[in-house]
Amino acid sequence: MDASKVAYIVIHCADTPPEMDIGAVEIDRWHKANGWDGCGYHFVIRRNGVIESGRPLDINAAPGWQSAIGAHVAGLNSQALGVCLVGGKGGTPDFRVQQWESLAHLVETLTRIAPAAEIVGHRDLDKGKLCPGFDVRTWWADWRQHGAD
Numbered sequence: 001m002d003a004s005k006v007a008y009i010v011i012h013c014a015d016t017p018p019e020m021d022i023g024a025v026e027i028d029r030w031h032k033a034n035g036w037d038g039c040g041y042h043f044v045i046r047r048n049g050v051i052e053s054g055r056p057l058d059i060n061a062a063p064g065w066q067s068a069i070g071a072h073v074a075g076l077n078s079q080a081l082g083v084c085l086v087g088g089k090g091g092t093p094d095f096r097v098q099q100w101e102s103l104a105h106l107v108e109t110l111t112r113i114a115p116a117a118e119i120v121g122h123r124d125l126d127k128g129k130l131c132p133g134f135d136v137r138t139w140w141a142d143w144r145q146h147g148a149d
């Protein structure tokens with residue numbers, strides 16, 4: 001998948017309870033148990049805001065950079081990068097300040113690599129889902145207008 005083919009940057013949540021401190025290693029294990037090729041997201045944002053790599057994404061190889069196709073959004077994986085916030089059990093957006101900040105900076109970086117991509121939530125592309133539990137388009141528009149304020 002090259003940058004020009006990325007139509008969506010899709011935000012997810014791990015659907016884990018507030019106190020559960022996991023990251024890409026645990027998600028990799030869960031997704032392998034699903035019979036997948038390991039962690040389906042390109043990035044995982046831990047409860048403390050640390051951004052961890054999932055599926056490989058060679059962001060330094062632009063132009064013509066490559067990324068492994070994720071496994072996070074039915075029917076659209078070949079056009080989408082996936083970012084997962086840890087937390088969000090039952091569709092409650094209980095993410096921490098550090099997670100919101102890391103998400104904004106990561107998405108900003110990804111939009112420089114894939115400028116045509118639309119920033120959406122999983123639920124915007126798959127109507128049956130609650131994930132990630134907030135309106136990503138509104139959040140992103142807000143962040144771009146006001147930043148961290």
Ligand SMILES: [Zn+2]
Pocket residue numbers: 011012013072122129131132
């Ligand atoms: Zn999701």
